[in-house]
Amino acid sequence: QVQLVESGGGLVQPGGSLRLSCAASGIGFRIAIMHWYRRAPGKEREWVATITSERTTSYDDAVKGRFTISRDNAQNTVYLQMNGMRPEDTAVYYCKATIYRDQYWGQGTQVTVSS
Numbered sequence: 001q002v003q004l005v006e007s008g009g010g011l012v013q014p015g016g017s018l019r020l021s022c023a024a025s026g027i028g029f030r031i032a033i034m035h036w037y038r039r040a041p042g043k044e045r046e047w048v049a050t051i052t053s054e055r056t057t058s059y060d061d062a063v064k065g066r067f068t069i070s071r072d073n074a075q076n077t078v079y080l081q082m083n084g085m086r087p088e089d090t091a092v093y094y095c096k097a098t099i100y101r102d103q104y105w106g107q108g109t110q111v112t113v114s115s
Contacts, residue, residue: 002026002104004095009109012085016113020080022095022106033098034071034078038091038111045094049080063089085113 008020024032033052039045049059049069057069068081078095092108 002097004097004104004106006093006095006106006109009093009111011112011114013115014086014113016085017081017083018085018111020082020093020095020109020111022078022080024076024078024095024097027097027099027104029076029097030073031099034069035096035098036069036078036080037094037096038089039094039108040088040091043091048093051078082111087113089113 003025004022006020006022008018010018012018031053033050035050036048037045038048047060048063049057049067051057051069051071059067066084071078082089090111090113092110094108095106097104
């Protein structure tokens with residue numbers, strides 16, 4: 001059974017940092033393309049960042065230079081380091097695994113940026 005479990009969300013002040021984790025099981029993690037998405041209140045879910053099996057990364061312009069996606073294949077875990085956070089980063093953050101044509105989603109973790 002495939003499971004993606006996000007953790008690390010919470011409340012942070014503007015300018016602060018958080019690191020999200022997504023632990024995967026039941027998939028060939030080493031070959032998976034891993035992504036982070038987010039859904040802000042009242043908005044559609046949007047793509048945030050991607051890391052390939054070769055560790056090539058890409059980012060949405062809204063987070064480029066502030067967020068860093070990484071992966072640890074030994075731990076079957078993908079991370080999202082978020083620095084310089086802004087109130088507009090408030091959202092539920094989801095990880096997604098893509099393996100060939102199959103996609104798997106986690107349940108999400110809430111991130112709130114507020115003073």
